[in-house]
Amino acid sequence: MAAFAGTLRDERGGAALAVTHRGQTVVSAQGGLADVGRPWTAATPTVIFSCTKGIAAVAITMLLDRGSLSSLDEPVARYWPEFGVAGKADISIGDALAHRAGVPGPDRDLTLAEVLDGHTLADDIARRAPLWPPGSGHSYHTLSH
Structure with missing residues (x-):
């Protein structure tokens, strides 16, 4: 302390x-x-952004352990069909977790309200094409992890 x-x-x-x-x-x-x-008080809202990456990794590991996911090689589109357009149908959960999906974030500037609205952000990421063939490159995914 x-x-x-x-x-x-x-x-x-x-x-x-x-x-x-x-x-x-x-x-x-x-x-x-x-x-x-x-x-700063106990009620002060805090933005955690990239801290959720570790939380997501633990949650996905728990899904694997429980058998809800069979493999990190499963395509993201199996669970999020809207994501499987524009050349992203075969992007695996593992590629997304390892920042190899080719979709490092939105392809346009977003307002703060859009960034904080999960639906707007998800729609933007779902419709865009990868910047490189999935699995062939790496880029830190700022908002799309």
């Missing part, structure tokens, strides 16, 4: 830290500023 508190001493930003163990919150701390003159 001292290290966490130390990062907030200069009050240039804010952060929160929560740790749960066996369903019980054992650490809940927050500090610094959410905005000029507004302290």
Whole structure:
């Protein structure tokens, strides 16, 4: 906790830290500023963007373990049919997880509202063609993981 508190001493930003163990919150701390003159609280909304990649990987591993997915070689389009257009029918779940799908994000600038609206983002990614043959290249997928 001292290290966490130390990062907030200069009050240039804010952060929160929560740790749960066996369903019980054992650490809940927050500090610094959410905005000029507004302290960071337990209720301050936080954008986590790329932190969801690890969560997605764990969830997919759990689906594999439970038999809901048979393999990372299965095509994404099996579960998301709209994705299987424009040369993406054979992109595997593994390719998507490893950033090899050729679809590193939307092909146009999006407003913040569009980025935060999962349906708009999904529709945009589903309709676009890969930038390279799936599996043949790599690019960090910012919003499409």
